[in-house]
Amino acid sequence: MPNHLTPDRLEAYIEQTLDGGERAVVESHLATCAHCEGELSDLRALFEALESLPELAPSAGFTDRVMQGVRVRRPLLERVNEWLDEWLGRVAPSTNRGWAIATTVAAMPVLVVAATVWWVLSQPAVSAQEIWVFASGRTAMTLAMGWEWTLTSFAGSGLAAWLTGIAQLAGSLGRAELGLAAAVFATMMVVSVYVLYDNLFRSNARRIEHASYSF
């Protein structure tokens, strides 16, 4: 045989990357050439030996060791979402029967209220308009009483006296002092908002890393 198949072509043949025409040429050569057929089976054996090698695993605890170095940032909304997801997963029924029972239980108060309303309205002396006038009158009265109570207890409290004192003090100060006080107050607000954010919404890893300057 003058032109044996090149190793390149044999490899491409095994990898199945030859187009139809080339493939046919290679196959017809292989059919008549024991040398190339031998080369091919050698290569195949190498491919198979390599492919049979296992993937190796790192030692136990690898994931935890990695996670110790990973900063996980969790926006508040995502934490709430995740918590809801998990909670729903635990609470939501998993079967049709479960859903039927859950629906019935959830519908009970509605049924009870509806039955009561129906019963009240079915009494001869009662009309819907009368009930509305009575209920709205009662609500307005309760709100008014509540508001009055709040005002009275505020006026009598130390907070009211304190606020009055502050207002008098502010009145006796000059503009520069007021500006300075406002600046100090604003700075303190910013700092406390940051501390709150840092402690509530950052992961543990993050906090440990920055322990030196978190409060």
Add this chain to the structure above:
Amino acid sequence: MDYGKLSDQDVILYARKGRDSAFRELIRRYERPVFSVIYRMVRNRELAEDLAQETFIKVLNALDRYNPKYKFSSWIFKIAHNATLDHLRKKQPETLSLEGSPHAETQDQVDATSFAAVDNAESPEDYTHSKELGSEIEAAIQRLRPEYRAVIVLWHIEGRPYDEIAEIMDLPLGTVKTYIHRGRNELRGMLQHLRH
């Protein structure tokens, strides 16, 4: 949360939202492939664990910068490959380049720009005497120069396609194909005595 049916890209979205479990899922998917490649490159389990750990920490802390245009697997293998190369380079400061100039177009140019000092840089004493890499074929892979070894492991054992390997190793596609062809030739030579 069951990530089983989600693509890498989707799991990454959850990780970006700060879900611890999504990070763990990404590690679960890639710890073996990444560790295997590094282990077969550096031949020392302890060192491979360190490099794999470094790779994951780097990748997972940079998810915000991950461009979903590229496959996540290419990205993490690329970081792993670079970590491995950095280590091998530190070990042999006298060599110019492990994989030849990226501008090399012919095999001669590749050879000229890549390190030829395989023998002194890779003495047999460096081999790990571990059972895991102790088989005849593993030993043969260990004897390949690093760039051949990398393409053989990535293509044959990890099943990465050529274009991905080119991306991982920052090499032209043609060079990757040359390397794998040469690697196979050398392996066949080394394993010849096993033939019936």
